[in-house]
Amino acid sequence: MHLKKQLLLQFLKRYKMERPYSTIIIDDEAPAREGLKNLLKEFPETFNIVAFAQNGTEAQRKIESLNPDIIFLDIEMPGSTGFELLENLKTIPIVVFCTAYDQYSLEAFETNSIDYLVKPVKLERIAKTVEKLKSFEKSISSDQILKVLKAISNQKKVNKMTSITVKKNEKLVFIKLDEVVYFEADNNYITIHSDGVNYLSADPISSLEQKLPDNFLRIHRSIIINKDYVNDIQKYFNSRYIITLRDKKKTSITTGRSYNEVIKVWINL
Numbered sequence: 001m002h003l004k005k006q007l008l009l010q011f012l013k014r015y016k017m018e019r020p021y022s023t024i025i026i027d028d029e030a031p032a033r034e035g036l037k038n039l040l041k042e043f044p045e046t047f048n049i050v051a052f053a054q055n056g057t058e059a060q061r062k063i064e065s066l067n068p069d070i071i072f073l074d075i076e077m078p079g080s081t082g083f084e085l086l087e088n089l090k091t092i093p094i095v096v097f098c099t100a101y102d103q104y105s106l107e108a109f110e111t112n113s114i115d116y117l118v119k120p121v122k123l124e125r126i127a128k129t130v131e132k133l134k135s136f137e138k139s140i141s142s143d144q145i146l147k148v149l150k151a152i153s154n155q156k157k158v159n160k161m162t163s164i165t166v167k168k169n170e171k172l173v174f175i176k177l178d179e180v181v182y183f184e185a186d187n188n189y190i191t192i193h194s195d196g197v198n199y200l201s202a203d204p205i206s207s208l209e210q211k212l213p214d215n216f217l218r219i220h221r222s223i224i225i226n227k228d229y230v231n232d233i234q235k236y237f238n239s240r241y242i243i244t245l246r247d248k249k250k251t252s253i254t255t256g257r258s259y260n261e262v263i264k265v266w267i268n269l
Helices: 003-015 030-040 056-066 082-087 123-134 142-156 205-211 257-266
Strands: 021-026 047-053 070-074 094-099 114-118 163-168 171-176 180-186 189-194 197-201 216-220 223-226 230-236 240-245 252-254
Touching (some): 030 047, 030 123, 047 056, 205 216, 216 257
Parallel strands (some): 021 070, 070 094, 094 114
Antiparallel strands (some): 163 171, 180 189, 189 197, 230 240
16 A cells, blocks of 8 residues: 555544435536545544435435535535535535535635535545544534525626637637637647637636636537527437537537536526
């Protein structure tokens, strides 16, 4: 076993709990759920994983049914954000937010009521969460947590993007968002599909999604569309949709199944 990991586990054995926290992992990305599961399994005396969820609707149902002690919650998910999920719960468990980028980071995340993990999550950072749980104040109310969420949500609304900057031939090019038809992720890059011209960006799609204005919608793990360019939507098998865009190529995109809820909300189904 790696020496650093061995020392961490030896250190944490001194803080044996009466019983592990029943735990639900909520994230729309399967690799993220699997990665976090493997990390939490290194702390069996602290976490007992009882369920997984890939969107807000599924998460609410499982939380209300299983009444977990703690949830690890992705902030941005199709259908509803992590914040919106918590606002819909009657009783809020201990919350550990997980996200790829720190734009939501506030001092509130440093309190004992909420913790905050930046992806990719490391074993050493989970150990700090375990330390926080030892001093967690059970008296902290749902109202206090919701006040924190409101402050964070208000911060998100500030400084919305109107353009995106990319580097091309040693120059910076400013692309107006109202000229972007859709974004397409591929490995470490995003292709920005403007009508007739394409650009490359190194900005990861999860980070980009959080910054874009409301007329952009993620419909697949690798696709974000500009809703203003949608021509028509057709139902497809396995509860998916085919969306045709109003660009020169009449691009057709098949949606991802895990994004069904957010698409239904958008088209009022």
